[in-house]
Amino acid sequence: MGTIRFSGVSKIYGGPTGVRALENVDLNVAEGEFVALLGPSGCGKSTLLNLLAGFETLTDGVLSFDGTSISKPGPDRGVVFQEASLMPWLTVWQNVVFGPQVSRVPRSVYEPRAQELLRLVGLEKFHDALPVQLSGGMRQRVGIARALVMQPKALLMDEPFGALDAQTRLSMQELLLDVWQRLKTTVLFVTHDIDEAILLADRVCIMTARPGRITRDIAIDLPRPRSIEALTSVEFIHYKATIMAEMRGAHAHH
Amino acid sequence: MEAGSLFRRLFRSRGGKWLLAAILPVMAVLLWQAAGTDGALAGGALPTPDRVWSAWITWAFGKAGPMTLSPYIGTWADNLGYSAMRVAKGFALAIVVGVPLGAVLGWSKWVAAMVDPSIQWLRPVPITAWLPISLAIFGIRDFGAVFLITIGAFYPIVINTTQGARDVEKSWIRAALMMGARPIDVLMRVVLPAALPSIFTGLRIGLGIGWTAVIVAEMVAVKSGLGYVLWDAYYVGRMDIVIADMVSIGLMGFLSDWLILRLEYSVLRWRRMQSFNG
Numbered sequence: 001m002g003t004i005r006f007s008g009v010s011k012i013y014g015g016p017t018g019v020r021a022l023e024n025v026d027l028n029v030a031e032g033e034f035v036a037l038l039g040p041s042g043c044g045k046s047t048l049l050n051l052l053a054g055f056e057t058l059t060d061g062v063l064s065f066d067g068t069s070i071s072k073p074g075p076d077r078g079v080v081f082q083e084a085s086l087m088p089w090l091t092v093w094q095n096v097v098f099g100p101q102v103s104r105v106p107r108s109v110y111e112p113r114a115q116e117l118l119r120l121v122g123l124e125k126f127h128d129a130l131p132v133q134l135s136g137g138m139r140q141r142v143g144i145a146r147a148l149v150m151q152p153k154a155l156l157m158d159e160p161f162g163a164l165d166a167q168t169r170l171s172m173q174e175l176l177l178d179v180w181q182r183l184k185t186t187v188l189f190v191t192h193d194i195d196e197a198i199l200l201a202d203r204v205c206i207m208t209a210r211p212g213r214i215t216r217d218i219a220i221d222l223p224r225p226r227s228i229e230a231l232t233s234v235e236f237i238h239y240k241a242t243i244m245a246e247m248r249g250a251h252a253h254h
Numbered sequence: 255m256e257a258g259s260l261f262r263r264l265f266r267s268r269g270g271k272w273l274l275a276a277i278l279p280v281m282a283v284l285l286w287q288a289a290g291t292d293g294a295l296a297g298g299a300l301p302t303p304d305r306v307w308s309a310w311i312t313w314a315f316g317k318a319g320p321m322t323l324s325p326y327i328g329t330w331a332d333n334l335g336y337s338a339m340r341v342a343k344g345f346a347l348a349i350v351v352g353v354p355l356g357a358v359l360g361w362s363k364w365v366a367a368m369v370d371p372s373i374q375w376l377r378p379v380p381i382t383a384w385l386p387i388s389l390a391i392f393g394i395r396d397f398g399a400v401f402l403i404t405i406g407a408f409y410p411i412v413i414n415t416t417q418g419a420r421d422v423e424k425s426w427i428r429a430a431l432m433m434g435a436r437p438i439d440v441l442m443r444v445v446l447p448a449a450l451p452s453i454f455t456g457l458r459i460g461l462g463i464g465w466t467a468v469i470v471a472e473m474v475a476v477k478s479g480l481g482y483v484l485w486d487a488y489y490v491g492r493m494d495i496v497i498a499d500m501v502s503i504g505l506m507g508f509l510s511d512w513l514i515l516r517l518e519y520s521v522l523r524w525r526r527m528q529s530f531n532g
Contacts, residue, residue, distance in 0.1 A: 055428050073431040085425035089447045089524040099433030102443065132528045150433055 001066060002153035002186035004029035004052060009061035011047050011212075021047045023211035024061070029154075034180060034187040036201035037214075038194065038243070044212025045190045049156050052188065053079050066153065075099060078147030078185075080157040084139040086131040092118070092142050093127045099150045110149065117145040120179060137168040144179065154186040161196065170228050173199055181225045194247075198222070198239045199230055206246055216246050301494040309494035310501075325486070326495050334502060337472065337479040340396065341464045341510070344403025348460055351404070352411035353446075353453060359412070360419025361445050373412065381406045381467045385474055392475075399471035399479070406467035407460035414459070418452025419445045451525050454518045458511060465507040480506075 004027070011022040021044040029035045037045040050056045051063055054073035063070055065077065073079075086095045096118060100110030118124045121141035131139055140160055147155060161169045173196060180187060180200075191197050197204045198220055206216040220239055222230050230236055264270030283303045289295055290302035301309075309326070316327035359366045381402050392398035422445050430444045446453075472481025480499055487495035519526070 053428070053432060055431075073428065075432070075434040077432070079429070079432045081425050081429060083425075085423065085429050087426055087429075087444065087447070088528060089450075098430070098435075098443070102430070102436070102439040103434035130524050130527060132524060146429075146433070 002029075002031045003066055004154060004186065004188065005062070005064045006048070006052075007062045009048075009051065009063050010059050011044070011051065011056070012059045020211035022051075022058075023213050025212070025214055027205060027214060027217075029186055029188060032184045032186055033203065034189065034201045035203045035205060036189045036191055036197035037205050037207055038191060038197040038247075039207030039212075040192060040209055043207040043209035045207050046158055047212065048207075049079075049158050049188060049190050052154075053077055053156050075103060075150035076153045078150055078152030078155050080140070080143050080147050080155065080160045082159050083163055084131070084136075084143035084160075086139055086142055086146070088131050091128045091130055092123060092134070095131070095142055096145050096149055099146065103150070113151075114145070114149050117149055120182075121145045121175065135168070136164050137172055140164070140172060141175070144176070148179070148183070148185075152185065154188065157187065157189045159190050159192065162191070162193070169196070174228055176200065177226055194240055194243055195231060198236060198243070199226065199228065204239075204243060206243065218243065218246075299493065301497065306494045306497045306501075309492070310498035313495060313498060325483070326492060329483075330498075330502070333479050333483050334506065336476075337468050337481065337503075338506060338510075340399045340471070340479065341403055341461070341468050341506075344400040344467065345407050345461055345464045347400065347404040348407035348411055348464070349457070352408045352456070352460070353415050356412040356415025356453075356456075357419045357441060357445055357449060360416040360422075360449065361441060366416070370416075373409070377409050381463075382470055385470070388471070389475055394476060396476060398475040399468055402471040402475070403464045403467040406463040410459035410463065411453070411456040414452045414456025415449055418449030421452070422448040451522060454514065454522070458514055461510055461514060462507060465503060465510070469503060 006025050006027040009022055009025045010020070013019040013021055025044075025048065027035075027048075037048060039045050047056065051058050052065065052070065054070050054077070087098065090098065093114070096114045097110055099105075100114070115124070118127065121144055123138060123141055123145070126134065126138065131142070134142070143160065161172045164172060177200065187200075189197070189200060201220055204218045204220060205214045206218070207213065208215050218239070222233070222235055222239075264274055286295070287303045290300070293302050293305045294300065295302060310330070312328075313326045314328070314330040318324065318327040355369070359370060384402055384405055388398045388401050392401060426444050426448060427440055430440050435443065468479065469481035469484065472479035473485040476482060480503055484496055484499045484503075487493075487499065
């Protein structure tokens, strides 16, 4: 459950010029795997995620999730957005239970689950707070809880920590490692931060822009469970050097 | 104490704000009173404030004896009530039609392409131009006035709702879809709440136009209410009642706007905190 398969996927945005956001992308993600898409802005990594989420439709190729092709968004693919994108008029609790409510999940089922998730992301004391009263990191915790409460088979994260300060980002990365270690959901994680990609993922896929494509797929064999201490290990530095060289090389082709 | 700091302190206190707001009207009334001689102004055309006040008191609290036929004794509250009820009905109707329609217009490009041009094409037709049609269809009856108020209030409500619904953050809609929301959920639980600040702007403008419309309608299309009294009093030369009537209209418009503001204040707590923090 939660297997992702991109095969020969292209996305061309309309208009006379036709921007090639993605060209002939192949990517397989196995159940429970954590894959990071790493690349500069404009390389189509968010487009890739949006296609999988069902927010956009592909121009060419095949994209399937658990063997069926994607036609629209759905709770089996939980999305965590760049700036959390919580509904500002709903409290933390109301934001988290929005999904179960519109999906007609019985209260007796979703309530304990939502409570448990709020505890997991450390926000049980902020039940009735409005998003505007929370810090950026706390808002993104709600965003994660909101996606997980639907028990998705895959979690799609679009630069979820990109807008946070360095310290908050580290603690969010730790939280995500912890959550993933427990739930083992398939994760597709979009980022432009090399450290973040290596620290979190089992595989780092490097993308280049114009046209957007995956140029390298690097397995990260750091031991699990991981913590932010991994950031200073010799193996980590080695991966980082490899990826940096690869990204610089990819850049030099242009 | 210097004048600047006194002003600042006035501005900060609640009572002080009322005081500041009262300066202009009080001055206007005093000037008006001072300019009049023998209780009249402009060659006798306009009564002074004291005459208006006493006429108003009689209009509001006077007890008509069995032999008096004057319509300006003790009938103020009734007429105020008629007008207010018409505005309430017409306004409610405009909301019931305008808000859902605006939400759908802002949300669906297809519906907008089909309906919006017609709205924009009918909108320049002023309420007064609808009077003959209203009279022809509804006659001298209550609903004629309600109809005009609805038309007047409808446009600002539908246009502001459309604008608000159109400006909803795409990621909120995507988030809702990702969580399994159906189109009706997106409309009711995302588009409408997100558009509420704009909707309230539309409500305030619409209600103001509603008061304009009720006066126009009552001047022509019904035989009661503040608008009817205004025109009737003018015909019999009772300018004191005309002015008291005008002040009453202003007061009612002011009060109903204040009610909407109170409602907005309690409903849009999230919005208020947002602007406070940002």
